[in-house]
Amino acid sequence: MTPAARISAVIEVLADIEARRRPATDALKDWGLSHRFAGSKDRAAIASLVYDALRRKSSAAWIMGESTPRAVVLGMLKLQRGLNLDAIAALCSGERFAPEPLTADERGRLEKADLGNAPAPIAGDFPDWIEPSLQRLFVEDLVPEMQALTTRAPLDLRVNTLKVSSREEAHNALPHLNAIETPLSPLGLRIAPSEDGRGPAVQSEPEFLKGWIEIQDEGSQLVALLSGAKPGEQVVDLCAGGGGKTLALAAMMENHGQIYATDNDARRLAPIHDRLTRAGVRNVQVRTPRAKADAVTDLDGKIDCVLVDAPCTGIGTWRRNPDAKWRLRPGSLEVRRNEQATVLDRAARLVKPKGRIVYITCSILPEENDDALSALMERHNGFSPVPADKVLEQAGLGALKGSVRPTVHGLQLTPHKTGTDGFYAAILVRNP
Helix, strand or coil: CCHHHHHHHHHHHHHHHHHHCCCHHHHHHHHHHHCCCCCHHHHHHHHHHHHHHHHCHHHHHHHHCCCCHHHHHHHHHHHCCCCCHHHHHHHCCCCCCCCCCCCHHHHHHHHCCCCCCCCHHHHCCCCHHHHHHHHHHHHHHHHHHHHHCCCCCCEEEEECCCCCCCHHHHHHCCHHHCCEECCCCCCEEEECCCCCCCCCCHHHCHHHHCCCEEECCHHHHHHHHHCCCCCCCEEEECCCCCCHHHHHHHHHCCCCCEEEEECCCHHHHCCHHHHHHHHCCCCEEEECCCCCCCCCHHHCCCEEEEEEECCCCCHHHCCCCHHHHHHCCHHHHHHHHHHHHHHHHHHHHHEEEEEEEEEEECCCCHHHCHHHHHHHHHHCCCEEECCHHHHHHHCCCHHHHHCCEECCCCEECCHHHHCCCCCEEEEEEECC
16 A cells, blocks of 8 residues: 555545544544455555554644544644655645545644644643543643653563573564663663664563563553562452563562462463463462452451552543544543542452552552552551652662652653553552
8 A cells, every 4th residue: 555545545444444433543444444455564654653643633624624533534644743844745646545635724734833822731642531540640841741641651561580591681582573672670671762662572572472571661661560569469450451560570479479360350361371381480379269259358358468459540541542532521531540449449458468569550640549548548547658769779769769659649650751552650658
């Protein structure tokens, strides 16, 4: 397909997403099935353009003066891809499979494109109803913080110290990936995003199959390290899901002590078994709930560290899931807050005196972060937050002080400040 034909395809896919109110992945899959002549490179390039358009949906519509799929694509080419007027006009020649030529109004708007006077939700490309919440956290940094969430995320890898002696050894074994060491996590390797959105097939690499590396965002690596899990401890990963942080904790504990991995949705635990085997993990006991029965009742009051990787709106991952921002509704936030309260109450019963709850979300909304912990401490006496500086020092990550954003009870990582997904982490200690 020509570059112009790809642009036409992107407009078509966006129109389908808008008309049928469906996830981008579904629309892209259907488009591929109905256009089998498109090769894998074409499909990857079209998907990358679709996601870039969704990243800049509001700001692109603002500069173009309308929110049609065509307008959003044209605005995205200017704002996200950095194309000048002549380059955009060349793609819109009106020739075979190309979009119709630019109108005089479109030319004028593209030439004068400026977000200087745009409201924050437009300039930062986010739903306007969450602006008050975001303002609480970011204050004058609101727009640059949210604009950082419109960029593409890199592919980060975590080196598994149960299988390989050092990050350097794993790095040297993978020169063809052109990875660099992550700047904040001592265990990370980073692969820059490609122009067409296609990354390397890491899961086919021998080193991945041998368990040397795992795919994990640097932010996720850091919040796992902040837990301070130590060899010999008793740990519960209460929302273990596929096991990403469980694996990281097991490596921190050097396979000594015990981790109990569970999740209230048994289906989410399915991948964890193979991942534990591949990573060489021997200190994890997977507790699968049966008929909604609690799988860790016998551990109440006995646990040193309860990791709560809480269900949340996932706003911190918008770099990877840009269409999710436009499907977020106030009702879904309320559902997540109720789920967070339930899982935090469960964690409070598990932790022993002097033990700790490590609370993590991939959200930047105070309602899901500091507010959730304030509510927990109102419901349960005897819990105190550990100051952010102390959390960093205890984890050997004091160098992060200048990068992370301290909050009332914890700390916030963001693409703008740390180059990671938007993770929140806090530690509550149960008083003796």
